[in-house]
Amino acid sequence: MLKVDAEDYSIVLAGAVFEVTRPDGSVFELTTGTDGTVTSGFLVQGTYKVKEKIPPIGYEPNSEEYILEVSPLGGALKTISNNPIKINIAGTKIWDDANNQDGKRPGKITVNLLKNGNSVKSVEITLGAAGEWKYSFNDLRKYENGQEIKYTITENAVAEYTSQISGYNITNSHTPEVIKISGEKTWNDTDNQDGKRPEEITINLLKNGTKIDSKVVKKSDGWKWKFEGLDKYENG
Template identity: 35%
Template sequence: YQDGQNGYIWQSASGQANGYNYTLVVKKTDETSTPLKGASFQITRDRSGQIIDTVTTNDQGEATVTGLLMDDYTISETKAPAGYDFIDPVHVHADQFDNTAKTAVLTVQDKTLTTQLDVDKTWDDHDNQDGIRPDHVSVQLYANDQPSGSPVTLNAANNWHHAFVNLPVMKNGKRITYTVKEVNVPEGYTPSMSMSQARCDCGYTITNTHTPEVTRIQGVKTWDDHDNQDGIRPDNISVNLFADGVKIKTTHARKDTGWVYSFNNLPVYKNGKKITYTISETPVEGYTSTTTGFNLTNKHTPASTSVRVVKKWDDKDNQDKIRPNSIQVQLMANNEPSGSSVTLSKDTDWEYTFTNLPVYKAGKKIVYTVTETSTVTGYT
């Protein structure tokens, strides 16, 4: 019959009334069947959608709901014990209630709440310019600052990535703090760690940084041109730098910097192989260039000339017999004596040639003349 106040009441064939006198026992355990305290459940009657009760498991992992009709119910976990995951809603059907004990016993098992920690290795080494990057590294997981499990290997084959999965969230009721650390940092690298959420809620990126080795090339320009005697030396020259035979830079050596040039911050390696650096000079007109190491020498042979002097006599073939046996002449350069005087005589056919005379001095053309320095009596 129907009880207008309390709802439906069933009566068994034996004549026994089955009303609000059924009990539901919820037993909560972990994956090892250990009872779990502190799990809360909401009991809902499926037929009416009515929330009948909310109960919490005790020290024995049990929660009891009394005064139920023999009907279908949904048990929903509303609070999981610390460190455990929620279960999906569970259904209890009317036929699960024992009519003798008037009790239905439901055992539900919570899974340990787990998390995932991802670790990625990145390299800041100019794409392994120096060729010292290892082909793998090892990373150790730590739980509360204690090693957890064995180190894992990161390499190109796994994209320098590893996911630590199924890690328990709690231990003894306290949340576990997970960290990672690189084992044996490669020589020449400095590690740094940053949090990452690119793959999951918790992860780390370990960056190994290596500053590639650099070098400096410096040289000096030397001039072999009799102190710029001809005045054709430029104020600067261009020096070209080659890396493994390929021109990469140009700089200048200048008069005002003492003819010193340099190329700075040059990588020592490329793709792990040492770079061979060489230089060349843009040709300077009038000079030939030689290279010794990274030093340059430009050579110019100054222009030279000669001056021929001939002594002529207008004395009717020495008719009066007063012609001297010799005379002295002096070469003059820009009206200044140049060298020693020379002797002209019958033996020299009264002539002489001054040779290897510079054409220029300090870039200006020299004017050469010859002056007779001896006094010849009776002649003008």
């Protein structure tokens, strides 16, 4: 018997354990070697039933029962296959940028899939119909050469954002840009010759024509004022 990968018959599978039932009903086991085959001792003529007991590492069990006829000329070679165990990887893109306040968010980003540290696939993500940024890599082999594959992701750099990866989710952060506005009151009154200068004045700050803040300015302030921590952008 020969044990192979169902998707690629050139890949032979070691470590599969078969339960073999002799014509008289007695049972024995055979295990495939590194060449994917099993070797038994002398077999009497008759009909043998063969069923997989333990699949190769990284493969789905094969529950089919096979019939092997042994004649004076020998037994026919039976090729038995297993499907590799597959997984899907999915993640979400999270934007931490005050709802794109500065208008810096791109229309798409690229996520790369790494297999044991080597890039093997890439996918572009855009805003989905449900208002989410999601991606997936599907139908991936879980094992290779009997070892579980380590899948990780990276992201192509996004201008003016920092990136943090947690598992398969990605958070891109951008701190909205802020500015400060300052000024100074200048009096053109011959150094208050007529005594009309007030003790204080009020400076109003308008955002797109709407008052949002005010400051009282006095001589003790040097007639200077400033507003700090102001958003430079709104809605992009």
